[in-house]
Amino acid sequence: MLPERYPAAPALDVEDVTVVLGDRTVLWDIDAVVPRRTLCAVVGPNGAGKTTFIRAVIGLLQPISGRIRIMGESFAQACRHVAYVPQRSGLDWDFPATVLDVATMGTYTSLPWWRPMGSEQRRRAKAALETVGLSDLASRSIGELSGGQQQRVLLARALAQEPELFLLDEPFQGVDAASEASILATLTSLRDSGRTVIVVHHDLHTVAERFDRAILLNVRKIADGPVSECMTESNLRRTFGARVGFDERNTAPRSMATDA
Amino acid sequence: MPDFAVIAGCALAGILYGLLGSFSLARNQALLGDVLSHAAWPGLVLMLGLTGSRNFAILGIGACLAGMAGMAILDLLGRGSNRLKPDARLALVLSGFFAVGMLLARPVQSIRPGSQGHLQAFLFGQTAALVWSDVMVIALVLALSLVFAASRWRDLTALCFDPVWRQTTPASNMATSPLLDTILVLGIVAGLPVAGVALVSALLVCLPVTARVLTKRFLPGTGLAMLLGGLLGASAPWMVMGLESLAQHFHGDSTLRLPTGPVFVLAGSICAAGALAFRYLARSRAKATGAINHAAN
Numbered sequence: 149m150l151p152e153r154y155p156a157a158p159a160l161d162v163e164d165v166t167v168v169l170g171d172r173t174v175l176w177d178i179d180a181v182v183p184r185r186t187l188c189a190v191v192g193p194n195g196a197g198k199t200t201f202i203r204a205v206i207g208l209l210q211p212i213s214g215r216i217r218i219m220g221e222s223f224a225q226a227c228r229h230v231a232y233v234p235q236r237s238g239l240d241w242d243f244p245a246t247v248l249d250v251a252t253m254g255t256y257t258s259l260p261w262w263r264p265m266g267s268e269q270r271r272r273a274k275a276a277l278e279t280v281g282l283s284d285l286a287s288r289s290i291g292e293l294s295g296g297q298q299q300r301v302l303l304a305r306a307l308a309q310e311p312e313l314f315l316l317d318e319p320f321q322g323v324d325a326a327s328e329a330s331i332l333a334t335l336t337s338l339r340d341s342g343r344t345v346i347v348v349h350h351d352l353h354t355v356a357e358r359f360d361r362a363i364l365l366n367v368r369k370i371a372d373g374p375v376s377e378c379m380t381e382s383n384l385r386r387t388f389g390a391r392v393g394f395d396e397r398n399t400a401p402r403s404m405a406t407d408a
Numbered sequence: 409m410p411d412f413a414v415i416a417g418c419a420l421a422g423i424l425y426g427l428l429g430s431f432s433l434a435r436n437q438a439l440l441g442d443v444l445s446h447a448a449w450p451g452l453v454l455m456l457g458l459t460g461s462r463n464f465a466i467l468g469i470g471a472c473l474a475g476m477a478g479m480a481i482l483d484l485l486g487r488g489s490n491r492l493k494p495d496a497r498l499a500l501v502l503s504g505f506f507a508v509g510m511l512l513a514r515p516v517q518s519i520r521p522g523s524q525g526h527l528q529a530f531l532f533g534q535t536a537a538l539v540w541s542d543v544m545v546i547a548l549v550l551a552l553s554l555v556f557a558a559s560r561w562r563d564l565t566a567l568c569f570d571p572v573w574r575q576t577t578p579a580s581n582m583a584t585s586p587l588l589d590t591i592l593v594l595g596i597v598a599g600l601p602v603a604g605v606a607l608v609s610a611l612l613v614c615l616p617v618t619a620r621v622l623t624k625r626f627l628p629g630t631g632l633a634m635l636l637g638g639l640l641g642a643s644a645p646w647m648v649m650g651l652e653s654l655a656q657h658f659h660g661d662s663t664l665r666l667p668t669g670p671v672f673v674l675a676g677s678i679c680a681a682g683a684l685a686f687r688y689l690a691r692s693r694a695k696a697t698g699a700i701n702h703a704a705n
Contacts, residue, residue: 245565257578289624
């Protein structure tokens with residue numbers, strides 16, 4: 149199922165992308181490359197255009213200039229290999245559905261409309277719930293879940309899509325520590341199994357420790373590349389202004405969570 | 409014995425609104441139906457003025473066109489940099505279109521003598537006057553809605569729960585959302601003879617609300633709303649007959665005639681209130697039991 153038309157193409161290749169919303173330039177001339185089999189964070193202060201960046205990649209926003217390639221193809225061509233995990237807060241959790249129902253939505257794309265859900269779809273949805281540790285809650289209403297559990301359901305839906313590239317928008321916002329650890333572990337194992345994962349993320353500490361690469365954004369791209377190379381003090385200052393504190397080792401930046 | 413056309417019309421309308429209302433409620437657009445019925449009103453009045461026809465199939469075309477125009481303006485007001493919040497948009501379209509309809513009604517009544525009662529019937533509904541051609545219109549829209557819902561069920565579910573994510577998946581169909589809106593307009597217009605501009609949207613809300621409280625999944629909930637709509641619709645004419653004979657029994661008044669549409673709507677609202685009360689009691693009881701268990705531990 150891999151789109152091997154361009155086997156050497158990076159998972160994501162963004163060239164000269166500028167996005168304007170209303171009369172505001174939200175992203176200005178962004179270039180970024182995310183190689184395959186990496187765990188990449190998109191980092192920047194509030195209003196830096198991180199969510200806009202993700203939305204442009206998945207075709208929800210049209211850049212006024214530039215080119216976006218996913219595994220060498222346009223989003224329309226590659227979309228069956230891409231899964232998007234939206235911000236939990238944007239959804240209506242009163243919707244009448246069980247945990248398994250939401251995970252099953254990820255398999256909708258694998259069937260034409262006249263074919264009923266088969267055992268393969270059920271297997272995929274259940275396996276996805278198993279991965280995020282929600283098997284016990286499969287028949288629970290989604291309205292009864294905690295924030296962390298809601299986030300894991302959305303991740304399970306993306307897993308059931310069986311994509312090559314995952315794009316997650318702020319998956320750790322308002323999520324308890326146990327869910328955060330579980331989500332991070334899942335993302336890491338996805339990377340280890342050859343998938344590419346791109347995460348919009350606040351907490352600089354976990355980025356430095358757990359991610360392979362980072363894209364530093366503040367309307368313009370400040371830096372991108374391996375974490376060890378691009379998360380330098382001067383790059384972070386240029387991204388966040390003077391608000392970032394550093395710990396005594398002077399390498400790993402402290403969490404932004406208290407700052408934001 | 410109530411007229412069979414009335415029973416069939418109410419039952420089919422109930423099934424239709426159980427289905428369409430489930431989508432509206434799930435998309436957090438419960439008020440949209442009310443706006444559309446009011447938006448359809450000037451089209452109906454204008455069509456009556458232009459053609460002089462009493463045929464609902466012809467008047468309905470005008471109502472549909474006006475309803476679509478209302479939908480388009482709602483959409484337009486929500487675009488661009490100076491877009492309005494949804495509640496303001498809904499209120500503007502509802503009152504604006506209705507005002508145009510009321511303005512047109514006066515000259516239309518003088519051009520077409522005798523049309524006043526007819527217009528009134530569409531404003532407040534006149535279920536007892538339902539004829540088979542009205543029922544056929546409802547049946548046609550119901551058939552269309554069922555085919556649409558069955559063939560696009562998964563896409564519709566995704567559209568209701570997470571429209572943004574849905575757009576990023578290859579299975580999403582660009583036409584699903586506008587088609588659903590169009591079918592909603594058709595459904596609202598088809599139901600105007602049953603409950604009228606003022607009440608038709610109440611059915612769109614009370615049936616799915618009841619089902620939502622009693623079920624926890626979308627497909628069974630939609631099925632229950634349709635079942636409930638069909639049962640209430642079929643029994644509404646009988647309820648009217650029962651109430652009228654009660655009135656006769658206690659007051660000796662045999663001239664009292666009750667309107668079927670409002671009885672239908674009221675029965676649906678009582679179901680919704682009953683379901684909500686049931687859930688409230690069940691929850692507070694569960695809470696009390698939980699507290700006792702907690703104390704025992």
